[in-house]
Amino acid sequence: MTAQSKAETAIRVxxxxxxxxxxxxxxxxxxxxxxxxxxxxxxxxxxxANYLAxxxxxxxxxxxxFGGLQLIAERDLDIAIAGADxxxxxxxxxxxxxxxxxxxxxxxxxxxxxxxxxxxxxxxxGGFAAEPVMGSVACVSREQLGGFDGWGSKLAEGDRLAIxxxxxxxxxxxxxxxxxxRKDFREAPVLELLPxxxxxxxxxxxxxxxxxxxxxVDDRADRMGVRLLGPKLQCRIGSLISExxxxxxxxxxxxxxxxxxxxxxxxxxxxxxxxALSPLSASRLAQCLPGQEVKFVARGSGQVLRDxxxxxxxxxxxxx
Amino acid sequence: xxxxxxxxxxxxxxxxxxxWMVRLFEQxxxxxxxxxxxxxxxxxxxxADALVDLVPSYTTLLVVFDPVRLSPAEARQTIAGxxxxxxxxxxxxxxxxxxxxxxxxPSVGPDLGRVAEHTGMTVEQVIDCHSSKTYRVFALGFxxxxxxxxxxxxRLECPRLDTPRKKVPVGSVAIAARQTAAxxxxxxxxxxxxxxxxxxxxxxxxxxxxxxxxxxxxRFVSVSREEFERQGGDATPMEAAG
Numbered sequence: 001m002t003a004q005s006k007a008e009t010a011i012r013v014x015x016x017x018x019x020x021x022x023x024x025x026x027x028x029x030x031x032x033x034x035x036x037x038x039x040x041x042x043x044x045x046x047x048x049a050n051y052l053a054x055x056x057x058x059x060x061x062x063x064x065x066f067g068g069l070q071l072i073a074e075r076d077l078d079i080a081i082a083g084a085d086x087x088x089x090x091x092x093x094x095x096x097x098x099x100x101x102x103x104x105x106x107x108x109x110x111x112x113x114x115x116x117x118x119x120x121x122x123x124x125x126g127g128f129a130a131e132p133v134m135g136s137v138a139c140v141s142r143e144q145l146g147g148f149d150g151w152g153s154k155l156a157e158g159d160r161l162a163i164x165x166x167x168x169x170x171x172x173x174x175x176x177x178x179x180x181x182r183k184d185f186r187e188a189p190v191l192e193l194l195p196x197x198x199x200x201x202x203x204x205x206x207x208x209x210x211x212x213x214x215x216x217v218d219d220r221a222d223r224m225g226v227r228l229l230g231p232k233l234q235c236r237i238g239s240l241i242s243e244x245x246x247x248x249x250x251x252x253x254x255x256x257x258x259x260x261x262x263x264x265x266x267x268x269x270x271x272x273x274x275x276a277l278s279p280l281s282a283s284r285l286a287q288c289l290p291g292q293e294v295k296f297v298a299r300g301s302g303q304v305l306r307d308x309x310x311x312x313x314x315x316x317x318x319x320x
Numbered sequence: 321x322x323x324x325x326x327x328x329x330x331x332x333x334x335x336x337x338x339x340w341m342v343r344l345f346e347q348x349x350x351x352x353x354x355x356x357x358x359x360x361x362x363x364x365x366x367x368a369d370a371l372v373d374l375v376p377s378y379t380t381l382l383v384v385f386d387p388v389r390l391s392p393a394e395a396r397q398t399i400a401g402x403x404x405x406x407x408x409x410x411x412x413x414x415x416x417x418x419x420x421x422x423x424x425x426p427s428v429g430p431d432l433g434r435v436a437e438h439t440g441m442t443v444e445q446v447i448d449c450h451s452s453k454t455y456r457v458f459a460l461g462f463x464x465x466x467x468x469x470x471x472x473x474x475r476l477e478c479p480r481l482d483t484p485r486k487k488v489p490v491g492s493v494a495i496a497a498r499q500t501a502a503x504x505x506x507x508x509x510x511x512x513x514x515x516x517x518x519x520x521x522x523x524x525x526x527x528x529x530x531x532x533x534x535x536x537x538x539r540f541v542s543v544s545r546e547e548f549e550r551q552g553g554d555a556t557p558m559e560a561a562g
Contacts, residue, residue, distance in 0.1 A: 031373040031384070032360075033522075033530040034460040133524055143464050144505065145524070197333035197341065241348060242459060242468070244375030244382025246339040268377050268461035276336030301392045304337055312388050 007129035009160040010074050014108060016155040017068030021223075022128055022147050023121075024060040027136040031267050037247065038138030038146060039263050041223050041286035042119050043279060045083030047315045048181065049121035052080035052100050054171025057316045059127035060137045064120045067111040069155075077103045077163065078125035078171050084117030084185060084287055098177040117185030117287040126166035140264055142224075185287040188214065191260075192299040193250060196275035198237060202252075206233040210274055211296050215258070219290040223264040226285055228294065232256030235272045242270040248277030250296075260285055278304045280311060330403050332396055338372065338387040340399055345379040348498075350456045350471070354408035356381050357535040361409070362402045367395075376534045377459040378468075409535070417454065417537040420502060422493050423548035424451070424515035427557040429493065431481075431512035438478045447542060449473050450493075450514060455500060457536045465504035465522030467532040472500050484510030491516045491553060493540060500540075504530075518543075518553030 023046065026039025040046030040063055050059045067086040080100050081088055088095040091107045097120075103109060111120060130137040130148045139147030147153055148161060202210065215228035233256045245251070249261045251271035260277055261269075262285075277285065278299065288294060333341040342359060345352045356376045363374055363383055370389040375382040385395045424447040426432050436443045455469035462468075472495055480496045485508060488494070492503045494511035503509060504521035517540070521531045532538065545555055 028372055030464075030529065031375050032460060032534065033464055034462060034466050035464045035529075037373075134529060145464070194334055194336055196335065197343075241378045241380075242461065243341065243377045243380040244335070244339075246336045246382065246384060248336055266462055267375055268459055275334070276339070278337055301334075301337055305387060305391060308337060309388055316388070 005126075005129075006165040007162040008165065010077060010124070010163040011161040012072045012074060013070075013155050013157055013159040013161065014072050015068065015070035016157050016159070017064070017066070017070070017111065019065040020069050020155050021063045021065075021139040021141075022060050022130055022137050023063045023139065024137050025058045026138050026263065027134055027140075027145070030134050031244070034267050035134060035145070036140055036143060036264050036267060038136065038140045040121065041263050042083055042121070042283040044283040044311065045119070045183070045287075046121045047311070048098060048177055049080045049082035049123035050127075051173070051315055052082065052098065052175065052177060053078060053123035053125045054100070054166070054173055055123055055125060055127050059123065060130065061121045061123040062128065064111050064122060065118060067113040069111040071109045071161075073103045073105050073107055073109070074160070075105050078166075079103045080123050082121050082123075082177070084120045085115040086120045087112035087115050088120065098182045100171060100175040114289060117183070118289050119286060124163050125171045126164040129162040129164045142264065183284075183287070188293045188295070189281070189284045189288070190295045190297050191281040191285055192278040192304055193275045193281070193296045194278065194301060194304065195298055196249075196273045198235065198240075198272040199274055201236045201272060202274070203234045203236070206231075206235070206256075209233060210258075211298060214293040214295055217288045217290050217292045217294065218257075221288075221290060223262055225259045225261045225265055226288070228258045228260065230257070233258065233274075237272045240270045240272060242268045245269045245273075246276050247279065248282035250274045250277065262286055279308055332399060334392070335382055335384075337392065339382060339384045340392070340396055342381045342383060342399060342403070343379065344381070348378045348458065348470070352379055353456055353458070353535045354410070355406065358409040359402060359406055362406070363399065366398050366402055377461070417539060418519070418532060419539050419541050420493070420517040420519045421543045421548060421551050421553070422451065422515045422517045422540040423545055423553060423555060424493075424542055425545065428489070428555060429513045429515040430558045431494075432514055435476070435478050435495070435512050435514065439475055441475070446476065446514065449476050450495065450500065451540045451542045453539075455538045457532050457534050457538060458499075459534060460530065460532070463503075463505055463507050465530040465532065466501060467521075467530075467536075467538070468499050468501055469538055470499040472498055474498065478512050480510040481512065484508050488513065489516065489554070489556070489558065491518065491521070493517055513558070516548070516553060516555070518548050518551035520552075
């Protein structure tokens with residue numbers, strides 16, 4: 001809990017579910033120490049959830065993967081849920097997504113199972129409160145960093161979660177995302193890939209395959225990376241001397257099956273890469289369930305940069 | 321492209337919308353490090369608030385910047401300017417030589433026998449060989465504070481385990497190929513374990529968090545079980561430590 005803001009427990013965990021992680025923007029300035037960045041796997045939906053809940057950019061939200069989570073409010077709360085449709089209900093009534101709603105004291109909020117997408121973001125006005133570790137509350141269990149206890153622990157039944165007391169009586173700003181901003185994650189996405197230095201080392205056939213295949217998301221997919229199944233890609237370089245890997249890097253190990261690296265990836269690695277997904281395409285991939293199909297399209301940085309800046313500028317204007 | 325001017329070093333390679341990979345060298349060499357640490361330092365001042373992260377490694381520096389403040393072209397231009405005047409650092413890393421007290425013993429270094437057999441040395445010779453050299457930190461990665469160091473004596477070269485261990489205890493000192501490392505936290509690992517250090521390699525409460533930084537010098541100092549425990553080491557044998 002920060003010194004500037006009061007925080008009080010306001011939510012009780014009734015059932016913890018498989019994976020619900022506290023995520024602020026992530027842990028930065030420490031990657032040279034081998035510390036991964038963490039943060040929301042779907043930055044896009046996380047940003048919307050916070051914005052609609054009346055929170056400034058960077059506020060900590062709960063990233064709920066797959067569902068199975070049940071929470072009870074201990075006082076009235078303004079919330080917004082964006083991202084995956086996990087069949088969320090408030091006292092058995094469906095909760096509208098991508099808009100601000102009131103969660104009344106005593107009501108049970110249930111995230112059931114995926115209808116569309118994989119990860120939902122629950123933002124509470126004021127933001128979840130936890131002690132930052134190395135500048136962030138982002139929960140990375142593998143590194144034992146962040147989360148509500150600071151040690152990357154998973155939620156447990158009976159946990160009581162603290163919320164910063166928001167300023168002012170009511171939340172301000174937009175209460176509903178426009179229709180075009182709401183994503184239906186059931187559609188097979190085309191992911192923008194900025195080609196990297198080793199792209200010329202893949203065989204012509206493999207380059208054709210890379211951009212003309214509907215790749216299937218493997219069940220080996222988590223916050224470190226998403227493995228894709230399809231034709232075997234061949235690269236003239238087997239491995240590199242380990243080097244830093246950026247978010248969205250698409251590496252191809254010896255088995256020829258690409259892995260797109262997400263927020264909790266290791267900081268360095270030595271497989272040749274096709275390139276890196278745009279940040280918003282990495283977000284989109286994070287919503288794909290195993291078995292879903294994705295395609296890559298090669299892009300230069302121009303339009304991708306304009307799109308990403310437009311996205312960030314909408315949300316980053318509101319600062320605490 | 322080999323041999324063409326486009327392939328000359330150093331070169332800048334796209335690492336996505338908000339990153340440039342600066343490739344300075346082709347091969348692993350301790351002499352690379354003063355150039356990489358110097359470039360990292362210059363990037364810190366040149367990018368200032370627009371810098372997000374710097375990831376130095378054996379032959380490269382990954383520069384991650386804020387794409388709202390800088391376009392990839394602008395970031396590239398800044399880095400190219402720094403490269404034009406680059407001079408190697410004289411003081412590397414934190415400029416210190418770290419001495420890591422290490423208890424070399426089969427109870428905490430269960431691969432001493434395997435390494436001895438593979439290299440044709442005795443266990444004592446393996447220990448002498450590993451502890452007689454000063455190493456450089458080439459990169460941090462794999463886990464917070466995990467430092468890849470080298471190069472170890474070529475006679476000690478030994479491949480990784482075929483099957484990684486599910487849990488390597490904190491402080492384990494290990495080798496693989498021409499490199500050595502110490503595990504800052506209990507993680508899975510496939511390196512050959514020679515012993516255990518009592519040094520606290522990663523501490524979230526400490527300024528700077530990691531004991532070791534890229535460019536630092538490191539010596540492993542052989543100590544007795546008593547000295548290891550006196551310095552706070554946990555000598556629980558591998559089997560018991562799981």
